[in-house]
Amino acid sequence: MTGLSEKPILIDGRGHLLGRLASVIAKQILNGRKVVVVRCEDLQLSGHFFRNKIKFLAYLRKRCNVNPARGPFHFRAPSRMLWKAVRGMVPHKTKRGHNALKRLKVYEGIPAPFDRQKRLCVPTAMRQLCLRPDRKFCDVGRVAHEVGWKYRDVVSNLEAKRKIKSRLSYLHTKKLKKLTWKARTTVADKVKDQDAVLRKYGYLTSEFEKKWSRPVLNAQPAKPGKKKRQAAAGRTTKIKKKSLAAIVKANF
Template sequence: MIVCDGKDMVLGRLASFVAKQLLKGERVVIVNAEKAVISGRRESTLNEYKAWLGARNLTNPRKGPFHLKRPEDLVRLAVRGMLPYDRPRGKEAFRRLRVHVGVPKEFSGKEFMSIPDASLGQLGTRRFIRVEMLSKHLGGKS
Protein backbone atom coordinates (compact mmCIF):
# COMPACT_ATOMS: atom_id res chain seq x y z
CA MET A 1 0.00 0.00 0.00
CA ILE A 2 1.32 3.43 -0.99
CA VAL A 3 0.50 6.43 1.21
CA CYS A 4 1.04 9.77 -0.57
CA ASP A 5 0.98 13.16 1.10
CA GLY A 6 -0.92 15.70 -1.01
CA LYS A 7 0.55 18.71 0.79
CA ASP A 8 2.16 21.11 -1.70
CA MET A 9 1.77 18.67 -4.59
CA VAL A 10 0.54 19.75 -8.03
CA LEU A 11 -2.81 18.00 -8.45
CA GLY A 12 -2.41 16.85 -12.06
CA ARG A 13 1.06 15.42 -11.54
CA LEU A 14 0.02 13.71 -8.32
CA ALA A 15 -3.06 12.28 -10.03
CA SER A 16 -1.08 10.92 -12.97
CA PHE A 17 1.42 9.18 -10.65
CA VAL A 18 -1.39 7.72 -8.53
CA ALA A 19 -3.32 6.55 -11.61
CA LYS A 20 -0.25 4.71 -12.89
CA GLN A 21 0.23 2.97 -9.53
CA LEU A 22 -3.45 2.00 -9.38
CA LEU A 23 -3.28 0.45 -12.84
CA LYS A 24 -0.26 -1.58 -11.70
CA GLY A 25 -2.44 -3.08 -8.96
CA GLU A 26 -1.25 -1.08 -5.95
CA ARG A 27 -3.55 0.27 -3.27
CA VAL A 28 -3.03 4.03 -2.90
CA VAL A 29 -4.05 6.35 -0.07
CA ILE A 30 -3.76 10.13 -0.43
CA VAL A 31 -3.72 12.14 2.81
CA ASN A 32 -3.90 15.94 3.15
CA ALA A 33 -5.83 16.11 -0.12
CA GLU A 34 -7.09 19.62 0.65
CA LYS A 35 -3.52 20.97 0.58
CA ALA A 36 -2.81 19.95 -3.02
CA VAL A 37 -2.45 22.81 -5.50
CA ILE A 38 -3.77 23.55 -8.97
CA SER A 39 -1.38 25.65 -11.05
CA GLY A 40 -2.52 28.74 -12.91
CA ARG A 41 -4.04 32.10 -12.14
CA ARG A 42 -6.51 31.97 -9.28
CA GLU A 43 -9.26 33.88 -11.08
CA SER A 44 -9.09 31.84 -14.28
CA THR A 45 -9.12 28.56 -12.34
CA LEU A 46 -12.13 29.67 -10.31
CA ASN A 47 -13.98 30.83 -13.44
CA GLU A 48 -13.25 27.53 -15.18
CA TYR A 49 -14.65 25.50 -12.30
CA LYS A 50 -17.65 27.85 -11.94
CA ALA A 51 -18.48 27.25 -15.62
CA TRP A 52 -18.17 23.49 -15.04
CA LEU A 53 -20.47 23.83 -12.05
CA GLY A 54 -23.07 25.61 -14.17
CA ALA A 55 -23.56 22.65 -16.52
CA ARG A 56 -26.92 21.04 -15.81
CA ASN A 57 -29.92 19.39 -17.38
CA LEU A 58 -32.39 22.13 -18.26
CA THR A 59 -35.43 19.87 -18.53
CA ASN A 60 -35.04 18.59 -14.98
CA PRO A 61 -32.01 19.89 -13.05
CA ARG A 62 -32.54 17.25 -10.34
CA LYS A 63 -31.48 14.55 -12.81
CA GLY A 64 -27.90 15.79 -12.95
CA PRO A 65 -25.11 16.06 -13.75
CA PHE A 66 -24.14 16.24 -10.10
CA HIS A 67 -20.92 18.14 -9.42
CA LEU A 68 -18.66 17.21 -6.54
CA LYS A 69 -17.43 20.08 -4.39
CA ARG A 70 -15.55 18.59 -1.43
CA PRO A 71 -11.72 18.62 -1.60
CA GLU A 72 -11.33 14.84 -1.41
CA ASP A 73 -13.90 14.40 -4.17
CA LEU A 74 -12.12 16.90 -6.44
CA VAL A 75 -8.87 14.95 -6.00
CA ARG A 76 -10.64 11.63 -6.67
CA LEU A 77 -12.18 13.14 -9.81
CA ALA A 78 -8.73 14.22 -11.05
CA VAL A 79 -7.41 10.68 -10.61
CA ARG A 80 -10.51 9.16 -12.22
CA GLY A 81 -9.97 11.33 -15.30
CA MET A 82 -6.61 9.62 -15.81
CA LEU A 83 -7.99 6.09 -15.58
CA PRO A 84 -9.88 4.11 -18.24
CA TYR A 85 -12.92 4.33 -15.97
CA ASP A 86 -15.40 3.01 -18.53
CA ARG A 87 -13.51 -0.32 -18.64
CA PRO A 88 -13.51 -2.96 -15.89
CA ARG A 89 -9.75 -2.55 -15.37
CA GLY A 90 -10.18 1.17 -14.68
CA LYS A 91 -13.12 0.67 -12.32
CA GLU A 92 -11.16 -1.91 -10.34
CA ALA A 93 -8.20 0.44 -10.16
CA PHE A 94 -10.40 3.32 -8.98
CA ARG A 95 -11.78 1.15 -6.17
CA ARG A 96 -8.24 0.77 -4.80
CA LEU A 97 -7.97 4.54 -4.21
CA ARG A 98 -8.68 6.22 -0.87
CA VAL A 99 -8.49 9.99 -0.37
CA HIS A 100 -8.57 11.73 3.03
CA VAL A 101 -8.73 15.31 4.23
CA GLY A 102 -6.03 15.64 6.86
CA VAL A 103 -4.22 12.61 8.25
CA PRO A 104 -6.36 9.84 9.78
CA LYS A 105 -5.18 8.22 13.02
CA GLU A 106 -4.23 4.99 11.26
CA PHE A 107 -1.65 6.85 9.12
CA SER A 108 -0.42 9.40 11.68
CA GLY A 109 2.87 7.64 12.47
CA LYS A 110 3.62 6.29 9.01
CA GLU A 111 6.09 7.52 6.44
CA PHE A 112 4.50 9.20 3.42
CA MET A 113 5.80 8.71 -0.09
CA SER A 114 7.00 11.90 -1.75
CA ILE A 115 6.80 12.48 -5.48
CA PRO A 116 9.64 14.84 -6.44
CA ASP A 117 8.21 15.63 -9.89
CA ALA A 118 4.89 16.73 -8.38
CA SER A 119 6.20 19.08 -5.69
CA LEU A 120 5.31 22.75 -5.62
CA GLY A 121 9.01 23.68 -5.85
CA GLN A 122 9.17 22.14 -9.33
CA LEU A 123 6.33 24.37 -10.51
CA GLY A 124 8.48 27.48 -10.89
CA THR A 125 5.62 29.92 -10.35
CA ARG A 126 3.64 31.36 -7.48
CA ARG A 127 0.37 31.29 -9.40
CA PHE A 128 -1.67 28.51 -7.92
CA ILE A 129 -4.74 27.80 -5.82
CA ARG A 130 -5.16 25.15 -3.16
CA VAL A 131 -7.89 22.55 -3.57
CA GLU A 132 -9.27 23.63 -0.19
CA MET A 133 -9.81 27.22 -1.41
CA LEU A 134 -11.37 26.01 -4.66
CA SER A 135 -13.74 23.80 -2.70
CA LYS A 136 -14.79 26.68 -0.45
CA HIS A 137 -15.39 28.88 -3.48
CA LEU A 138 -17.56 26.18 -5.08
CA GLY A 139 -19.59 25.77 -1.88
CA GLY A 140 -18.02 22.59 -0.50
CA LYS A 141 -18.74 21.66 3.09
CA SER A 142 -15.36 20.36 4.20
Protein backbone atom coordinates in the same frame (compact mmCIF):
# COMPACT_ATOMS: atom_id res chain seq x y z
CA MET B 1 7.11 2.87 -6.94
CA THR B 2 7.96 -0.30 -8.83
CA GLY B 3 6.90 -3.84 -8.02
CA LEU B 4 3.72 -5.25 -6.52
CA SER B 5 2.91 -5.03 -2.83
CA GLU B 6 -0.18 -5.43 -0.68
CA LYS B 7 0.91 -2.45 1.42
CA PRO B 8 -0.68 0.77 0.08
CA ILE B 9 1.39 3.75 -1.03
CA LEU B 10 0.64 6.55 1.44
CA ILE B 11 1.04 9.97 -0.22
CA ASP B 12 0.94 13.32 1.57
CA GLY B 13 -0.89 15.63 -0.83
CA ARG B 14 0.52 18.84 0.66
CA GLY B 15 2.37 20.91 -1.94
CA HIS B 16 1.55 18.69 -4.94
CA LEU B 17 -0.06 19.87 -8.17
CA LEU B 18 -3.43 18.17 -8.53
CA GLY B 19 -3.23 17.11 -12.18
CA ARG B 20 0.35 15.85 -12.09
CA LEU B 21 -0.30 13.86 -8.93
CA ALA B 22 -3.48 12.40 -10.44
CA SER B 23 -1.53 11.09 -13.46
CA VAL B 24 0.99 9.29 -11.22
CA ILE B 25 -1.79 7.81 -9.08
CA ALA B 26 -3.74 6.64 -12.14
CA LYS B 27 -0.72 4.73 -13.44
CA GLN B 28 -0.09 3.06 -10.08
CA ILE B 29 -3.66 1.90 -9.46
CA LEU B 30 -3.89 0.53 -13.01
CA ASN B 31 -0.71 -1.43 -12.28
CA GLY B 32 -2.39 -3.00 -9.25
CA ARG B 33 -0.99 -0.88 -6.41
CA LYS B 34 -3.17 0.48 -3.61
CA VAL B 35 -2.82 4.23 -3.09
CA VAL B 36 -3.93 6.41 -0.16
CA VAL B 37 -3.74 10.21 -0.40
CA VAL B 38 -4.08 12.37 2.72
CA ARG B 39 -4.27 16.15 3.19
CA CYS B 40 -6.05 16.69 -0.12
CA GLU B 41 -7.08 20.19 1.02
CA ASP B 42 -3.41 21.22 0.70
CA LEU B 43 -3.14 20.19 -2.94
CA GLN B 44 -2.35 23.07 -5.27
CA LEU B 45 -3.37 24.31 -8.71
CA SER B 46 -1.28 26.34 -11.12
CA GLY B 47 -2.79 29.72 -11.93
CA HIS B 48 -4.20 32.54 -9.84
CA PHE B 49 -6.96 31.76 -7.34
CA PHE B 50 -9.51 33.96 -9.12
CA ARG B 51 -8.81 32.25 -12.44
CA ASN B 52 -9.35 28.78 -10.95
CA LYS B 53 -12.51 29.89 -9.19
CA ILE B 54 -13.97 31.24 -12.46
CA LYS B 55 -13.09 27.96 -14.20
CA PHE B 56 -14.85 25.94 -11.49
CA LEU B 57 -17.95 28.16 -11.59
CA ALA B 58 -18.11 27.62 -15.36
CA TYR B 59 -17.85 23.88 -14.70
CA LEU B 60 -20.79 24.11 -12.27
CA ARG B 61 -23.02 25.46 -15.05
CA LYS B 62 -22.63 22.26 -17.07
CA ARG B 63 -25.64 20.11 -16.20
CA CYS B 64 -28.49 18.11 -17.68
CA ASN B 65 -31.33 20.41 -18.79
CA VAL B 66 -34.03 17.76 -18.53
CA ASN B 67 -33.14 16.47 -15.07
CA PRO B 68 -30.01 17.84 -13.32
CA ALA B 69 -30.16 14.94 -10.84
CA ARG B 70 -28.89 12.68 -13.63
CA GLY B 71 -25.53 14.47 -13.68
CA PRO B 72 -22.90 15.55 -14.28
CA PHE B 73 -22.14 15.68 -10.57
CA HIS B 74 -19.90 18.46 -9.27
CA PHE B 75 -17.86 17.46 -6.23
CA ARG B 76 -16.92 20.29 -3.88
CA ALA B 77 -14.67 18.39 -1.45
CA PRO B 78 -10.92 18.52 -2.33
CA SER B 79 -10.59 14.75 -1.93
CA ARG B 80 -13.39 14.14 -4.43
CA MET B 81 -11.86 16.67 -6.84
CA LEU B 82 -8.68 14.58 -6.86
CA TRP B 83 -10.69 11.38 -7.17
CA LYS B 84 -12.56 12.72 -10.19
CA ALA B 85 -9.30 13.88 -11.80
CA VAL B 86 -7.93 10.35 -11.41
CA ARG B 87 -11.17 8.86 -12.73
CA GLY B 88 -10.75 10.85 -15.93
CA MET B 89 -7.34 9.21 -16.45
CA VAL B 90 -8.49 5.57 -16.16
CA PRO B 91 -10.99 3.59 -18.26
CA HIS B 92 -13.50 3.67 -15.40
CA LYS B 93 -16.37 2.19 -17.44
CA THR B 94 -14.49 -1.08 -17.89
CA LYS B 95 -14.04 -3.73 -15.21
CA ARG B 96 -10.30 -3.04 -15.08
CA GLY B 97 -10.77 0.68 -14.51
CA HIS B 98 -13.58 0.08 -12.00
CA ASN B 99 -11.36 -2.21 -9.94
CA ALA B 100 -8.48 0.26 -10.22
CA LEU B 101 -10.57 3.05 -8.67
CA LYS B 102 -11.43 0.75 -5.76
CA ARG B 103 -7.72 0.72 -4.92
CA LEU B 104 -7.67 4.50 -4.39
CA LYS B 105 -8.57 6.15 -1.07
CA VAL B 106 -8.55 9.94 -0.61
CA TYR B 107 -8.95 11.97 2.60
CA GLU B 108 -8.94 15.51 3.91
CA GLY B 109 -6.54 15.83 6.81
CA ILE B 110 -4.73 12.75 8.14
CA PRO B 111 -7.18 10.31 9.78
CA ALA B 112 -6.26 7.95 12.61
CA PRO B 113 -4.58 4.93 11.01
CA PHE B 114 -2.34 7.03 8.76
CA ASP B 115 -1.11 9.69 11.19
CA ARG B 116 1.52 7.27 12.57
CA GLN B 117 2.69 5.93 9.22
CA LYS B 118 5.44 7.19 6.96
CA ARG B 119 4.06 9.45 4.24
CA LEU B 120 5.64 9.86 0.82
CA CYS B 121 5.82 12.65 -1.74
CA VAL B 122 5.97 12.47 -5.54
CA PRO B 123 8.85 14.65 -6.82
CA THR B 124 7.47 14.77 -10.38
CA ALA B 125 4.27 16.34 -9.02
CA MET B 126 5.70 18.75 -6.43
CA ARG B 127 4.78 22.37 -7.12
CA GLN B 128 8.18 23.69 -6.06
CA LEU B 129 9.91 21.41 -8.56
CA CYS B 130 7.43 21.65 -11.44
CA LEU B 131 6.31 25.27 -11.40
CA ARG B 132 8.45 28.29 -12.16
CA PRO B 133 9.01 30.51 -9.09
CA ASP B 134 7.26 33.50 -10.69
CA ARG B 135 4.09 31.55 -11.57
CA LYS B 136 0.86 32.01 -9.64
CA PHE B 137 -0.71 29.12 -7.76
CA CYS B 138 -3.51 28.50 -5.26
CA ASP B 139 -4.70 25.85 -2.80
CA VAL B 140 -7.45 23.43 -3.74
CA GLY B 141 -8.92 23.80 -0.25
CA ARG B 142 -9.50 27.52 -0.74
CA VAL B 143 -11.17 27.02 -4.14
CA ALA B 144 -13.35 24.25 -2.68
CA HIS B 145 -14.38 26.48 0.23
CA GLU B 146 -15.38 29.29 -2.14
CA VAL B 147 -17.57 27.03 -4.30
CA GLY B 148 -19.47 25.23 -1.54
CA TRP B 149 -17.24 22.97 0.58
CA LYS B 150 -18.45 23.40 4.19
CA TYR B 151 -15.81 21.59 6.23
CA ARG B 152 -12.63 23.66 5.90
CA ASP B 153 -12.80 24.91 9.51
CA VAL B 154 -13.61 21.43 10.84
CA VAL B 155 -10.64 19.88 9.04
CA SER B 156 -8.40 22.74 10.15
CA ASN B 157 -9.32 22.23 13.83
CA LEU B 158 -8.81 18.47 13.61
CA GLU B 159 -5.41 18.98 11.97
CA ALA B 160 -4.35 21.40 14.71
CA LYS B 161 -5.25 18.80 17.36
CA ARG B 162 -3.44 16.07 15.45
CA LYS B 163 -0.24 18.14 15.21
CA ILE B 164 -0.26 18.83 18.95
CA LYS B 165 -0.82 15.14 19.70
CA SER B 166 1.94 14.16 17.26
CA ARG B 167 4.37 16.63 18.83
CA LEU B 168 3.72 15.30 22.34
CA SER B 169 4.14 11.73 21.13
CA TYR B 170 7.46 12.61 19.48
CA LEU B 171 8.78 14.29 22.63
CA HIS B 172 7.75 11.28 24.73
CA THR B 173 9.50 8.87 22.33
CA LYS B 174 12.61 11.07 22.30
CA LYS B 175 12.70 11.11 26.10
CA LEU B 176 12.36 7.32 26.26
CA LYS B 177 15.25 6.89 23.82
CA LYS B 178 17.46 9.16 25.93
CA LEU B 179 16.60 7.25 29.10
CA THR B 180 17.20 3.91 27.39
CA TRP B 181 20.58 5.02 26.10
CA LYS B 182 21.49 6.47 29.49
CA ALA B 183 20.53 3.22 31.23
CA ARG B 184 22.54 1.21 28.72
CA THR B 185 25.67 3.31 29.19
CA THR B 186 25.27 3.27 32.99
CA VAL B 187 25.25 -0.52 33.21
CA ALA B 188 27.74 -1.07 30.37
CA ASP B 189 30.59 -1.96 32.75
CA LYS B 190 28.42 -4.31 34.80
CA VAL B 191 27.18 -6.37 31.84
CA LYS B 192 30.26 -6.34 29.64
CA ASP B 193 30.85 -10.05 30.31
CA GLN B 194 27.30 -10.91 29.29
CA ASP B 195 27.61 -8.65 26.23
CA ALA B 196 30.75 -10.50 25.21
CA VAL B 197 28.87 -13.81 25.33
CA LEU B 198 25.94 -12.39 23.33
CA ARG B 199 28.29 -10.84 20.79
CA LYS B 200 30.03 -14.20 20.44
CA TYR B 201 26.75 -15.77 19.30
CA GLY B 202 25.82 -12.87 16.99
CA TYR B 203 23.11 -11.19 19.06
CA LEU B 204 24.84 -7.82 19.52
CA THR B 205 25.73 -6.86 15.97
CA SER B 206 27.40 -3.73 14.64
CA GLU B 207 23.99 -2.39 13.53
CA PHE B 208 22.78 -2.63 17.12
CA GLU B 209 25.83 -0.79 18.42
CA LYS B 210 25.49 1.85 15.71
CA LYS B 211 21.84 2.40 16.65
CA TRP B 212 22.58 3.04 20.31
CA SER B 213 25.86 4.92 20.01
CA ARG B 214 25.68 8.72 20.08
CA PRO B 215 28.91 10.55 19.19
CA VAL B 216 29.73 13.73 21.10
CA LEU B 217 29.73 16.52 18.54
CA ASN B 218 31.29 19.90 19.11
CA ALA B 219 29.55 22.19 16.63
CA GLN B 220 31.71 25.07 15.39
CA PRO B 221 31.01 28.00 13.04
CA ALA B 222 32.04 27.78 9.41
CA LYS B 223 35.19 29.96 9.73
CA PRO B 224 36.18 30.42 13.38
CA GLY B 225 39.03 32.67 14.44
CA LYS B 226 42.37 31.51 15.82
CA LYS B 227 41.34 31.80 19.47
CA LYS B 228 38.11 29.94 18.83
CA ARG B 229 39.97 27.14 17.04
CA GLN B 230 42.39 26.82 19.95
CA ALA B 231 39.53 26.82 22.44
CA ALA B 232 37.67 24.22 20.39
CA ALA B 233 40.78 22.03 20.26
CA GLY B 234 41.14 22.34 24.03
CA ARG B 235 37.51 21.43 24.63
CA THR B 236 37.80 18.44 22.30
CA THR B 237 40.85 17.18 24.19
CA LYS B 238 39.04 17.52 27.50
CA ILE B 239 36.02 15.66 26.19
CA LYS B 240 38.20 12.78 25.04
CA LYS B 241 39.67 12.46 28.53
CA LYS B 242 36.29 12.40 30.22
CA SER B 243 34.67 9.14 31.14
CA LEU B 244 31.48 7.96 29.46
CA ALA B 245 29.48 8.50 32.64
CA ALA B 246 30.65 12.13 32.83
CA ILE B 247 29.61 12.74 29.21
CA VAL B 248 26.16 11.28 29.91
CA LYS B 249 25.82 13.45 33.01
CA ALA B 250 26.81 16.58 31.08
CA ASN B 251 24.45 15.92 28.17
CA PHE B 252 21.45 14.79 30.16
